[in-house]
Amino acid sequence: MTIRTRFAPSPTGFLHVGGARTALFGWLQARAGQGTFILRIEDTDLERSTPESVQAILDGMAWLGLDYDEGPIFQTQRFERYAQVVQKLLDEDKAYHCFCSKECLQALREQQMKDGDKPRYNGKCRHLEAIPEGIDPVVRFRNPHSGKVVFEDLIRGRISISNDELDDLIIARPDGSPTYNFTVVVDDMDMGITHVIRGDDHINNTPRQINIYRALAAEPPIFAHVPMILGDDGARLSKRHGALGVMQYRDDGYLAPALLNYLVRLGWSHGDQEVFSVDEMVELFDIRDVNRKASAFNTEKLNWLNQHYMKNLPAGEVAEQLAWHFSDQGISTASGPALEDVVGVQAERVKSLKEMAAQSRVFFEAYEAFDPNAAKKHLRPVAAEPLEAVLKNLQLLDDWSPGPLHAVIDRVAAELKVGMGKV
């Protein structure tokens, strides 16, 4: 069987680390089996979906190097297909129109909660003889009343829930637009998805989705529900509490391979190995080895990995990323040492590229100001002033020349009795 996986975010914000890890797992599973990885944008919520979010997701995935073979496929472009399937279910009496008002359903829910029951639709419109006038109905899926749904989750193991816990969910709104639990099924079915790898907040939706597959006479895919990621403090990682978009990590000076490595080790391991190249991940990863419990994001460890990659990746590769930070910080690197050399000297002193650029600023300014060929005559007053004092104090000014960078760094640092972070 050729593996087909997909990542299906809804474009209502940036790509955060939790989503990125889910995408990574799906991507790895596909790459490992020479399968296909598909990107699908779940934008059926017209209210909250934005083109900016779509772009943010695309940017995030591109930065991480998670390339997809098919897509992006937008659900909003498949409304015709959904309508067709809804009609089919209606024709086969596997779905029905429901005329209950939102208010009525709300009242029902409250009553059930009050009685200590699990709120669910009571099936009032299941067998309606008279069709009420003047109401645009929703369409509900006729869920089986008896029996239970059992499935083998690749990560959680066997999960079973009895059908009487489930109610008849709405698959189409009065205006005909489809709802999530229905579109996922139709899409995954149409796209031939073999492994559905998604966040474990979807576990509870899975049984009802399986019922829809059955109604459609389709074989359900294999499911793998990955646990969520908690914040540094162990609390839920939410947008307003520490959740950052992956591009923020780029801006903060992290290398994509470091973030990827960190993310893959969060909830997954291969013996005692900590460092994985992308190729190794592809070779060793198996979704079945993913842990069940939620894990807390640990920035300290990410920092360690980031530095590891700054030191061990080919300097040229790191320099490319570093260049972005120099320009981001408005530092001219026109004159001065080669960026590869900066990486070579600075990598073991800082935790991020952003820091590396910031701390190298003084040297680039020095090079510019003390250019032996031209700058001797016109020291740039503003930038050169404090630096000049430092160098004079170090008696470096006389013999200054763009020599070995690390010697200068070491002498400046020694004089100031601090790490370069303070310079």
Place this chain on the structure above:
RNA sequence: GCUCCCUUCGUCUAGCGGUCCAGGACGCGGCCCUCUCAAGGCUGAAACACGAGUUCGAUUCUCGUAGGGAGCGCCA
């Protein structure tokens, strides 16, 4: 409230009945190296949530308890 799910050092994890008075990594402490800061080497403290049961033997299997999470939308 109801249903489903989770539980090894502070954190990420190894462990798939005896090899575990529980191993690795980040972080933290100490020592060494060193003109500073790092980096590097060595080293130390630090965990099987609790209670029953199964078993000759449980971190590992079963069941409870406690704690945590998710879902219960005409959101995805």
